[in-house]
Each structure stands twice: as C-alpha cells, then as structure tokens.
Amino acid sequence: MNLKHQLLYTASVWLLLLAFLGLSEPSKLPVVMLIVPFLLLFSALYSLWGLLQQAGVRYFGRGRIGRRLRMTVCISAVLLLVLQSLGQLSVRDVVTVMAIVVVGYLYLGRTSLSVNRQ
Numbered sequence: 001m002n003l004k005h006q007l008l009y010t011a012s013v014w015l016l017l018l019a020f021l022g023l024s025e026p027s028k029l030p031v032v033m034l035i036v037p038f039l040l041l042f043s044a045l046y047s048l049w050g051l052l053q054q055a056g057v058r059y060f061g062r063g064r065i066g067r068r069l070r071m072t073v074c075i076s077a078v079l080l081l082v083l084q085s086l087g088q089l090s091v092r093d094v095v096t097v098m099a100i101v102v103v104g105y106l107y108l109g110r111t112s113l114s115v116n117r118q
Contacts, residue, residue, distance in 0.1 A: 003058055006047070010048055010050075014048075016040060020037060041078055042074055042078045045077060046070060046074045049070045050070065068105065069105070072101055072105050079097055
C-alpha cells in the first residue's frame with residue numbers, strides 16, 4: 001500500500017471511530033457493541049503507526065520496524081485502555097501486561113525464526 005492509500009485508510013478509520021463515539025450512547029448500546037470502539041481504536045492506532053512508518057521510510061530513509069512489534073504495542077495500548085475503562089487498572093496490571101508483552105514478543109520471535117529455518 002502506498003503512502004496516499006495508507007493516509008486515506010488511516011483518516012477513514014479515525015473518522016469512523018470518531019463518528020461511532022460521537023453518535024452512540026454507551027448506556028443504550030447492546031453489550032456486544034461495546035467492543036466495537038476498542039476494535040476501531042486498535043485499527044486506528046495500527047494504521048497510524050503504519051502511516052508514520054511509511055512516511056519515515058519515504059522521507060527520511062529510516063528502516064522498517066516489524067509488523068509484530070507494531071501489533072504488540074497497539075494491542076497492549078488497547079488492553080490497558082480496556083482495563084482503565086473497567087476501573088481495574090493499577091500499576092501492578094501495567095507491569096503484568098508489559099511482562100506478558102515482552103515474553104510473548106520474544107517467544108513469537110523465537111518460534112517464527114525456528115519455523116523459517118526448517
């Protein structure tokens with residue numbers, strides 16, 4: 001996806017998120033629909049990271065950061081926001097999420113490297 005398409009996609013996801021948040025009332029939504037803003041936020045953050053990455057490569061010649069890191073950081077940010085919205089976020093939760101993210105990231109890196117060698 002080139003930079004123009006990535007910019008259009010990122011803007012549309014952010015507009016969709018803002019429209020959903022602005023036009024819906026959480027107390028009147030079915031429980032299943034309460035997940036939608038978090039999914040849209042993940043998509044928006046993920047596409048924003050991709051846009052910034054493409055712009056960095058195009059204009060500054062910087063190297064690419066792996067897709068796995070981008071997904072891990074965006075998922076952990078949304079997970080922390082979910083915990084905060086439930087009123088369950090504490091320092092211990094942040095440390096636990098970060099430990100799980102680091103261990104999971106290293107584990108996935110090790111397994112994907114071992115699969116590529118075979």
